[in-house]
Amino acid sequence: MKLAPWNLGDPLIEYDLVIKGGRVATTEGVSVMDVAIEGGEIAALGRGLQARRTLDAAGKLVLPGGVDAHCHIEQLSGGGLMNSDTFETATRSAAFGGTTTVISFAAQHRGDSLRDVVENYSRLAAAGAVTDYAFHLWISDPTPETLEQDLPRLIESGHRSIKIFMTYDRVRLLDEQILDVMMIARKHGAMVCAHAENHGMIKWMAERLVARGHIEPKFHGVSHPRVCEIEAFERLIRFSQLLDQPIMLFHVSTAEGAAVVRRARGEGIKVFAETCPQYLFLTAQDLNRPGLEGAKWMCSPPPRTTSDQDALWRGLDLGDLQVVSSDHAPYRFDSSGKLAAGAHPDFKQIANGLPGLETRLPLLFDAMVSQGRSSLEKFVELTATAPAKIYGLHPRKGAIAVGADADIAIWNPDREVTLTDDGLHDNVGYNPFAGRRLKGWPETVLRRGETIVANERLQAAPGSGELQLRGCSAAMRPTGRLSPEFDPATNFGARLL
Ligand SMILES: [Zn+2]
Numbered sequence: 313m314k315l316a317p318w319n320l321g322d323p324l325i326e327y328d329l330v331i332k333g334g335r336v337a338t339t340e341g342v343s344v345m346d347v348a349i350e351g352g353e354i355a356a357l358g359r360g361l362q363a364r365r366t367l368d369a370a371g372k373l374v375l376p377g378g379v380d381a382h383c384h385i386e387q388l389s390g391g392g393l394m395n396s397d398t399f400e401t402a403t404r405s406a407a408f409g410g411t412t413t414v415i416s417f418a419a420q421h422r423g424d425s426l427r428d429v430v431e432n433y434s435r436l437a438a439a440g441a442v443t444d445y446a447f448h449l450w451i452s453d454p455t456p457e458t459l460e461q462d463l464p465r466l467i468e469s470g471h472r473s474i475k476i477f478m479t480y481d482r483v484r485l486l487d488e489q490i491l492d493v494m495m496i497a498r499k500h501g502a503m504v505c506a507h508a509e510n511h512g513m514i515k516w517m518a519e520r521l522v523a524r525g526h527i528e529p530k531f532h533g534v535s536h537p538r539v540c541e542i543e544a545f546e547r548l549i550r551f552s553q554l555l556d557q558p559i560m561l562f563h564v565s566t567a568e569g570a571a572v573v574r575r576a577r578g579e580g581i582k583v584f585a586e587t588c589p590q591y592l593f594l595t596a597q598d599l600n601r602p603g604l605e606g607a608k609w610m611c612s613p614p615p616r617t618t619s620d621q622d623a624l625w626r627g628l629d630l631g632d633l634q635v636v637s638s639d640h641a642p643y644r645f646d647s648s649g650k651l652a653a654g655a656h657p658d659f660k661q662i663a664n665g666l667p668g669l670e671t672r673l674p675l676l677f678d679a680m681v682s683q684g685r686s687s688l689e690k691f692v693e694l695t696a697t698a699p700a701k702i703y704g705l706h707p708r709k710g711a712i713a714v715g716a717d718a719d720i721a722i723w724n725p726d727r728e729v730t731l732t733d734d735g736l737h738d739n740v741g742y743n744p745f746a747g748r749r750l751k752g753w754p755e756t757v758l759r760r761g762e763t764i765v766a767n768e769r770l771q772a773a774p775g776s777g778e779l780q781l782r783g784c785s786a787a788m789r790p791t792g793r794l795s796p797e798f799d800p801a802t803n804f805g806a807r808l809l
Pocket of ligand 1: 382384639641
């Protein structure tokens with residue numbers, strides 16, 4: 313289905329709702345017009361549209377609701393610790409930040425049936441979510457049952473993305489297991505997303521640091537050397553090349569990592585890449601605080617340097633990196649979360665991750681639009697349209713177009729907000745970006761035409777979000793160029809696909 317961005321609307325029709333007179337960002341550009349909504353969908357874009365109810369958006373921006381394609385919600389981590397957010401608290405926080413669709417994880421741990429895992433997460437989300445949602449299938453136990461039965465069925469039923477880890481003892485896959493998973497994805501049509509860092513280097517570095525007494529949070533960053541990102545990106549890219557299976561490299565943190573992605577794309581390998589606000593706005597210095605305070609800024613990979621930030625922005629500008637997700641991975645700064653291993657943990661005993669669902673869009677809007685680093689169109693692309701397209705949510709999600717779901721955030725471009733530790737709507741209790749003053753904030757948020765946030769109040773009931781089953785997107789399809797070993801014409805006729 314291809315949606316028309318325009319339908320000027322019949323002046324005789326009275327729609328359910330019209331958002332009047334805002335500056336609307338469609339896939340075609342930005343202009344002042346009305347957005348008419350009927351039955352939860354965008355029914356017309358134009359001027360002078362009539363409705364039973366109107367929302368005045370004069371002086372405001374009318375943007376597609378954000379799509380956050382990487383967040384950990386109500387989930388057991390690779391380290392075995394439960395997130396502090398439920399679907400209710402995480403998606404509430406997302407909604408206040410202008411995000412209307414999230415992709416979180418159905419996280420298989422070893423011994424779990426993937427089918428049961430998806431059922432369990434579906435039940436949790438169905439009870440709590442206020443935004444729409446989908447799941448990445450997180451595979452850490454690629455048994456024959458998982459690979460041959462559950463994974464194909466789940467992909468074909470609309471769970472079109474897979475997450476694999478190249479590090480973390482409890483969840484990482486070996487190279488040959490990754491190839492197995494990629495082959496199934498290729499056959500059935502799914503994106504393979506990866507946490508790509510070299511496991512051995514991280515483990516070896518961390519052991520040496522801890523053995524020498526370098527245990528404070530700031531050494532977490534040192535234990536994830538820059539080169540471990542380069543090595544794992546390069547390795548996974550060659551797997552992608554071998555099998556002609558598209559991949560998404562999650563959370564690019566270094567200039568060299570972005571360069572590896574750029575080169576691979578130049579070679580015609582179908583690799584996509586994401587970065588996150590923590591790599592655009594934080595550095596290793598944020599972890600360098602007295603005592604355990606730096607634990608609040610610990611995430612993997614760690615924030616790097618200001619020159620990495622510049623390189624990542626350039627990568628986004630050039631299209632080498634296509635999406636900015638939050639990697640929301642919430643843990644409270646107390647014994648239920650970051651300090652679960654007691655009052656004197658070494659950095660290896662502290663959970664990795666930061667909250668970011670609510671601040672992703674305002675941080676990027678401030679930098680890209682208010683401060684003028686980029687454009688409103690590019691902001692919409694990175695935070696909504698591109699993730700929706702790559703992950704098979706488009707055309708229902710990610711753009712303001714006739715026929716799309718009426719997922720809309722109305723922004724006040726002039727509103728200034730100073731972030732504080734207790735100003736968010738998640739269940740984390742701190743904000744790694746506290747103290748920053750941002751210009752531009754989403755004030756009214758609609759999901760499928762229903763107002764879910766207005767006047768700083770949540771208006772949606774827990775469980776009103778809906779599961780989004782997805783089709784195979786263009787991004788998920790192989791290029792069709794087989795590596796020689798997979799081409800029967802050049803491999804002595806061997807049939808490997
Ligand atoms: Zn993550």
